[in-house]
Amino acid sequence: xxxxxxxxxxxxxxxxxxxxxxxxxxxxxxxxxxxxxxxxxxxxxxxxxxxxxxxxxxxxxxxxxxxxxxxxxxxxxxxxxxxxxxxxxxxxxxxxxxxxxxxxxxxxxxxxxxxxxxxxxxxxxxxxxxxxxxxxxxxxxxxxxxxxxxxxxxxxxxxxxxxxxxxxxxxxxxxxxxxxxxxxxxxxxxxxxxxxxxxxxxxxxxxxxxxxxxxxxxxxxxxxxxxxxxxxxxxxxxxxxxxxxxxxxxxxxxxxxxxxxxxxxxxxxxxxxxxxxxxxxxxxxxxxxxxxxxxxxxxxxxxxxxxxxxxxxxxxxxxxxxxxxxxxxxxxxxxxxxxxxxxxxxxxxxxxxxxxxxxxxxxxxxxxxxxxxxxxxxxxxxxxxxxxxxxxxxxxxxxxxxxxxxxxxxxxxxxxxxxxxxxxxxxxxxxxxxxxxxxxxxxxxxxxxxxxxxxxxxxxxxxxxxxxxxxxxxxxxxxxxxxxxxxxxxxxxxxxxxxxxxxxxxxxxxxxxxxxxxxxxxxxxxxxxxxxxxxxxxxxxxxxxxxxxxxxxx
Amino acid sequence: xxxxxxxxxxxxxxxxxxxxxxxxxxxxxxxxxxxxxxxxxxxxxxxxxxxxxxxxxxxxxxxxxxxxxxxxxxxxxxxxxxxxxxxxxxxxxxxxxxxxxxxxxxxxxxxxxxxxxxxxxxxxxxxxxxxxxxxxxxxxxxxxxxxxxxxxxxxxxxxxxxxxxxxxxxxxxxxxxxxxxxxxxxxxxxxxxxxxxxxxxxxxxxxxxxxxxxxxxxxxxxxxxxxxxxxxxxxxxxxxxxxxxxxxxxxxxxxxxxxxxxxxxxxxxxxxxxxxxxxxxxxxxxxxxxxxxxxxxxxxxxxxxxxxxxx
Numbered sequence: 001x002x003x004x005x006x007x008x009x010x011x012x013x014x015x016x017x018x019x020x021x022x023x024x025x026x027x028x029x030x031x032x033x034x035x036x037x038x039x040x041x042x043x044x045x046x047x048x049x050x051x052x053x054x055x056x057x058x059x060x061x062x063x064x065x066x067x068x069x070x071x072x073x074x075x076x077x078x079x080x081x082x083x084x085x086x087x088x089x090x091x092x093x094x095x096x097x098x099x100x101x102x103x104x105x106x107x108x109x110x111x112x113x114x115x116x117x118x119x120x121x122x123x124x125x126x127x128x129x130x131x132x133x134x135x136x137x138x139x140x141x142x143x144x145x146x147x148x149x150x151x152x153x154x155x156x157x158x159x160x161x162x163x164x165x166x167x168x169x170x171x172x173x174x175x176x177x178x179x180x181x182x183x184x185x186x187x188x189x190x191x192x193x194x195x196x197x198x199x200x201x202x203x204x205x206x207x208x209x210x211x212x213x214x215x216x217x218x219x220x221x222x223x224x225x226x227x228x229x230x231x232x233x234x235x236x237x238x239x240x241x242x243x244x245x246x247x248x249x250x251x252x253x254x255x256x257x258x259x260x261x262x263x264x265x266x267x268x269x270x271x272x273x274x275x276x277x278x279x280x281x282x283x284x285x286x287x288x289x290x291x292x293x294x295x296x297x298x299x300x301x302x303x304x305x306x307x308x309x310x311x312x313x314x315x316x317x318x319x320x321x322x323x324x325x326x327x328x329x330x331x332x333x334x335x336x337x338x339x340x341x342x343x344x345x346x347x348x349x350x351x352x353x354x355x356x357x358x359x360x361x362x363x364x365x366x367x368x369x370x371x372x373x374x375x376x377x378x379x380x381x382x383x384x385x386x387x388x389x390x391x392x393x394x395x396x397x398x399x400x401x402x403x404x405x406x407x408x409x410x411x412x413x414x415x416x417x418x419x420x421x422x423x424x425x426x427x428x429x430x431x432x433x434x435x436x437x438x439x440x441x442x443x444x445x446x447x448x449x450x451x452x453x454x455x456x457x458x459x460x461x462x463x464x465x466x467x468x469x470x471x472x473x474x475x476x477x478x479x480x481x482x483x484x485x486x487x488x489x490x491x492x493x494x495x496x497x498x499x500x501x502x503x504x505x506x507x508x509x510x511x512x513x514x515x516x517x518x519x520x521x522x523x524x525x526x527x528x529x530x531x532x533x534x535x536x537x538x539x540x541x542x543x544x545x546x547x548x549x550x551x552x553x554x
Numbered sequence: 555x556x557x558x559x560x561x562x563x564x565x566x567x568x569x570x571x572x573x574x575x576x577x578x579x580x581x582x583x584x585x586x587x588x589x590x591x592x593x594x595x596x597x598x599x600x601x602x603x604x605x606x607x608x609x610x611x612x613x614x615x616x617x618x619x620x621x622x623x624x625x626x627x628x629x630x631x632x633x634x635x636x637x638x639x640x641x642x643x644x645x646x647x648x649x650x651x652x653x654x655x656x657x658x659x660x661x662x663x664x665x666x667x668x669x670x671x672x673x674x675x676x677x678x679x680x681x682x683x684x685x686x687x688x689x690x691x692x693x694x695x696x697x698x699x700x701x702x703x704x705x706x707x708x709x710x711x712x713x714x715x716x717x718x719x720x721x722x723x724x725x726x727x728x729x730x731x732x733x734x735x736x737x738x739x740x741x742x743x744x745x746x747x748x749x750x751x752x753x754x755x756x757x758x759x760x761x762x763x764x765x766x767x768x769x770x771x772x773x774x775x776x777x778x779x780x781x782x783x784x785x786x787x788x789x790x791x792x793x794x795x796x797x798x799x800x801x802x803x804x805x806x807x808x809x810x811x812x813x814x815x816x817x818x819x820x821x822x823x824x825x826x827x828x829x830x831x832x833x834x835x836x837x838x839x840x841x842x843x844x845x846x847x848x849x850x851x852x853x854x855x856x857x858x859x860x861x862x863x864x865x
Contacts, residue, residue, distance in 0.1 A: 197705055198703075204708075385684075414682075460747060461769055462746055462747040466801070477746060512765075
């Protein structure tokens with residue numbers, strides 16, 4: 001048998017294209033933070049806007065087009081024409097898996113993986129389950145959406161880990177000050193670190209609670225699965241892949257395996273990362289194929305070609321989508337039942353006691369609508385300059401898993417910042433002008449007077465008052481007599497909160513001298529977005545009127 | 555050791571006694587020729603130009619520095635200068651929570667003219683440093699003048715003995731302590747806890763965590779100021795914040811005073827700052843405490859060589 005060198009230039013074009021989009025995604029994700037003079041919010045959303053899954057499911061759950069981008073039509077059109085090229089050529093998450101699949105098979109003999117298996121159905125199952133959930137106003141596919149998945153893991157795991165690695169090592173060198181041949185290492189390491197600090201990291205290091213670790217583990221898990229099957233995530237799990245598969249049942253660009261020259265060597269089947277059975281003549285699966293052209297390159301007899309289906313010419317036969325209609329119903333029913341399971345939680349019942357720590361970023365819609373939009377992408381967590389926004393656990397119910405919440409002890413809501421609303425790709429957090437945002441209440445600060453120093457230890461403190469960003473301040477001082485241990489009576493200024501003014505930004509809680517449990521803390525009470533969470537009757541002009549900060553240049 | 559002859563001993567003793575006897579006269583001679591301790595420069599130009607403050611800041615500071623004897627008095631050739639302004643808050647220059655960037659521009663230029671090798675500008679900020687530096691307008695000014703903008707890194711503070719009354723041991727920022735001269739350039743502001751925040755309070759920016767010091771601010775501030783041994787401080791009173799300090803936010807609380815003061819005596823400078831904000835310095839805990847521990851004078855008009863000039 002005559003062997004020829006596999007054709008590889010098409011491969012390199014594809015790899016280059018994948019690389020470019022991957023790097024673009026990483027750079028846009030990395031740069032999503034406060035920049036001196038640039039607006040970081042513009043182009044980064046393009047990946048989310050190109051995702052038809054986000055469009056479709058958000059549309060189904062909210063029944064409105066508001067805040068959605070029609071850019072995804074572009075993806076739909078190229079999928080109709082060319083099949084799942086999106087998965088094979090553009091998707092950055094797919095590129096990640098392509099890389100790790102290559103790594104997994106490095107130096108190993110290529111195995112033939114089963115072509116069509118029932119496991120392929122899993123992604124359709126997830127897709128239809130999420131679809132069923134969305135029809136009834138649920139919205140949980142952000143957990144599985146590839147862009148959300150990748151972005152979330154980058155912003156809460158990968159990027160912070162990278163930052164820690166650089167910062168800790170340079171600090172260690174700085175503190176130890178080692179010398180090599182009499183030359184201090186800091187001579188080289190310090191300028192590099194300072195450059196990175198000023199131009200690359202810019203903001204201080206971010207940290208995330210346990211949820212961030214779990215999110216990172218999910219990423220490591222799906223990366224590890226590439227060692228089980230090539231591109232495990234893309235072929236079995238990805239619901240976006242499933243949706244694009246549904247669209248590409250009859251693509252214009254089709255694989256043709258020439259019967260006359262094919263030697264049945266099955267090299268193409270070994271090379272196929274998708275299990276799209278290019279070796280089965282007339283039964284190639286366009287719904288699974290990533291159009292990566294590995295099969296074309298691997299073919300030693302040049303029998304495999306991709307050809308456009310010209311109207312009027314005899315159709316090139318393809319395999320059919322293996323997903324019976326009855327299974328669609330089962331999946332949708334499962335999703336609906338799942339949603340009911342989520343809604344059993346008291347947090348989901350509107351008007352019920354609301355979780356006190358679930359402080360949503362300013363501009364968030366009311367909880368139900370918020371959950372119908374939030375895709376848990378973590379963009380707000382990346383952009384928040386104070387690291388206040390953290391992924392929630394299940395305190396808001398399973399539906400609210402990994403949605404953003406503010407943890408004031410870690411960071412506060414910066415008075416002069418409205419970035420989270422600007423970057424939210426689905427407007428779960430609405431983009432609100434700064435002047436409007438400064439009036440939004442996200443919670444209410446309360447003193448723990450058993451802990452607060454001027455109340456319980458007879459000393460001045462007032463750090464919280466100093467930090468309150470409002471003008472006039474929501475924390476005011478009352479001078480009262482405090483009896484000390486030796487019987488002396490001293491006048492101490494004690495802080496109080498004005499509930500009409502407090503916006504719940506949490507700067508006070510963040511600044512409190514107590515690092516373990518602050519003596520002033522913010523709960524969700526009074527939050528503007530929830531009319532049922534208003535314990536304080538507004539007295540209007542009884543309190544100082546400082547709500548209009550008209551002269552503020554912000 | 556070589557034994558001293560009697561003659562030698564007598565000569566030496568005589569010389570010492572002579573020097574001691576002459577000292578008061580020589581000392582007096584020195585004070586009469588010595589440069590000023592404190593200069594206050596007020597804008598009398600009519601009418602007061604509204605925003606921007608660039609012209610006022612430049613003229614006031616240049617005149618003040620010139621009158622006190624030039625920055626060469628404090629900054630030696632090849633020195634590393636650390637300028638410590640107020641820039642802890644994410645506020646604009648107009649809101650007057652941070653030092654006037656125009657004033658800093660002139661100061662950096664003057665430092666370079668006096669022969670400084672490097673001029674570093676940095677503060678341990680409250681809001682995120684990157685954002686505060688930019689919003690305060692100081693990042694742009696520093697870039698323009700060729701000084702270095704330093705991001706104070708929380709993990710790099712070093713525990714140091716300062717042996718104060720309340721503060722014995724404290725993490726300080728080594729880069730600041732190692733600088734040849736640290737110039738505190740505060741903006742005059744109201745502060746609920748200490749009533750005013752001026753040059754001494756500004757030194758809180760060299761320590762890592764200052765939250766607990768609020769339980770006895772006057773003593774802690776005095777301890778840190780005593781350790782820092784300021785050679786010269788400059789007060790920015792071009793705009794002052796009269797209420798809701800130290801952060802402000804409302805332009806209604808900002809007053810144009812158009813004054814710059816420079817002093818070798820940080821307590822006197824703060825006493826002057828109190829008067830600008832309409833407080834009696836004898837009533838302000840920080841100033842009183844520092845005066846009582848001998849860091850400087852409150853009654854600067856009589857105790858110091860003081861001059862007030864109009865530009």
